[in-house]
Amino acid sequence: MAEKFDAIVVGAGPSGNAAAYTLAKGGLSVLQIERGEYAGSKNVQGAILYADAVEKIIPDFRDDCPLERHIIEQRLWMLDDRSYMGTHYRSEDFNEEKPNRYTIIRAQYDKWFSKKVKEAGALVICETTVTDLLKDDKGRVIGVRTDREEGDIFADVVVLCDGVNSLLAQRAGFHAELKPEHVALAVKEMHFLPKDVIDARFNLKDEEGVVIEVAGTVTGGMVGTAFIYTNKDSLAVGIGCLVSDFKKTGQTPYSLLEKFKNHPSVKPLLEGSEVKEYAAHLIPEGGYKAIPKIWGDGWMICGDAGQFVNALHREGSNMALTTGRIAAETIIDLKKAGQPLSDANLAMYRARLNDTFVIKDLKKYKDLPEVLHENPQFFSTYPGILSKAAALWFRVDGIDKITKEKEMVQAFTKGRGIRGLLGDAWKMARAWR
Amino acid sequence: MNMIKVEDKLFQNRYRVDEGKPHIAIKNPALCRECSDKPCTTACPAACYLAEDGGSVTTSFDGCLECGTCRIICQDMSNIDWSYPRGGYGILYKFG
Structure with missing residues (x-):
């Protein structure tokens, strides 16, 4: 297999499929390599699909995409051991012609997208694990090594969409191991x-x-x-x-x-x-500060491998689709201009991402992962306090409301202390900016 | 509380096991005896790591879900050699 492609895409999840599809539609010769039996067989997500990010790649995706339900109601629950306190938002407006969010089953959705990738003209091979990146003597990535016999394959650029573990970039020395x-x-x-x-x-x-x-x-x-x-x-x-x-x-x-x-x-x-x-x-979930360098000589990183997840808003698949698409568009534009896919030129990928919701949102919450990590009371102390306050408020038992209000305030000040409460409010406000 | 065991959970899954070729290995088993917490034995969602009396850790990767937690959680010791299974082998999610 001493073939050479314009681009090799590693992985057939959202970012890999977005990249391979966009590259193939752009007229490039594309090889996509997936280690699972079929696209989706190694992939796990909740899963919620955000229509906007798909529409920007396949505008009429609703025609045949395996969608489960469109979301008309979002519930946020704060649980203690015996209760929950929740906010529910439900709107008839979400019953629209082109809904905004859907639940999906990833194995089916990825398989559907993979079919689109093939129809766009990319060569997709499954049941093949990429084990290493191939570099020339100047350190430029020139292809991949797979676990197939005579499994070296070459390309002008390798787009790493190999998921959260990002083993290939780690092995190549592009970034360090993930922090727990x-x-x-x-x-x-x-x-x-x-x-x-x-x-x-x-x-x-x-x-x-x-x-x-x-x-x-x-x-x-x-x-x-x-x-x-x-x-x-x-x-x-x-x-x-x-x-x-x-x-x-x-x-x-x-x-x-x-x-x-x-x-x-x-x-x-x-x-x-x-x-x-x-x-x-x-x-x-490391957010903005955990994003590694996502491009170099002959390589790019998209999706989870680049840490592109907004943990607070539970957004990840849309960031994967968007980073995959923009990586591909960058390659196509450089190819059209006859420019080499070098470290200096591929920096355009990151520059373009900076102008999208992907980097803007992650930057907005750049301090949030640290704040939550260092302040577990948001997940342990507050649910109990809130539950106690609600129980006081709703139980009708002959106790007057002024006494109840005092008890509620006490539940907060005892549970967390005035300084703790103010400190938490300050930390959250800062992390939210 | 009705607690379903992890073995019964894994039984629902579809796997193609690469017989005799585990994709994960403990580099130096002696090092596990020195590890007091043995976080791999609790954090692995497929319970692939078992803490034995006497301090050693035994493994069985047939039920591995290929998440990567063990490799990351063992960073201090860096004692887990972790790769993906050969193409086509390992967990095969029906739904994901």
Whole structure:
């Protein structure tokens, strides 16, 4: 296989598919290499798809894309051991002709996108693991080594879309190992239920969907969140926390998931379901400061491999699609101009990303990962205090409201202290800027 | 509480195991005895690492979900040699 391509894309997740599709549509010869049996067989996500990022690549994707439900209601829950306090936002406006967010099942969605990549003219080979990058004597990346026989393949540029672990760039010395405090481990189960049962339990009809994001004592004092997403006839139920916190506390991810599923507010939603899969995946949550250098002589990094996740807003797949698309557009433009795909020229990729929501949003929250990591009270102390305050407020028991208000204030000041409360407010306000 | 065991969870999954060719290896088993916390034995979502009486760690990677947690969590000791399985092998997600 001493072939040479304009570009090799490693990985067939959102960033790899976006890059390979855009490159092929741009008329370049593209080889995409995927280690799974098919595109999607190694990939895990909640999963929510944001239409805008897909539309910018495949405008009419709704025609045949395997979508589960469009989201009409977003619930945010703060859990303590026996209660939840929540805000729900539901709007008929989300029942629009071209909905904004959908739940998807990644194995099906990735397979669909991979078909589009092939139709666009890229050569896609699966069941092949890229083991190393090939460099020339000047250190320029000139291709990849695969685990196939005579598996060296060459290209003008290698686009690394190999996911959160980003092993290839690590092995090539482009960046260091991920830090435990910069990455969350999430585990997830797929719970199957008849569609009408899901509709009734979640107050839905037709293709409508609900997503529930959960924070609170269910993460056992660790920084993390849980979620329940409605698919057509299944629920994705998961929980994730920082790897550094798993290390510190010694809690197991599967017991955490069981604890969440058995929570009195969650259990009735899952009653009678059949579990058909258990998955685990890392999520890069280090934010802006954790982004490595994402380009060099003959190489670029997109998606999770470049740490492109907005943990607060649960956005990642849209950042993967966008970074993959813009990396490809940069290559196409340089090729058209007859420019080499050098370190200096590929810097345009990062410059272009700086002008998008990807870098703008990550920069906005650049201090948030540190603040949350260093202040676990947001996930442990506050849910209990809020629950206590709400219980006081809603219970009608002959105690006057002035006394109740005093008790509520006391719950906050005792639980966290005046200095703690002010400090937390200050830290959050700063991290939010 | 009705707690489902991790073995039963993994039983739901589809794998193609590369018999006799684990993609992960402990570099120096003696080093595990010196590791007091053994975070790999708790954090691995597939319970691939088992802390034995006497301080050693035994492994079985057939149920590995290829997440990478063990490699990252063992950074202080840097005692885990971690690669992806051969193309086509390992976990094969039906839903992901």
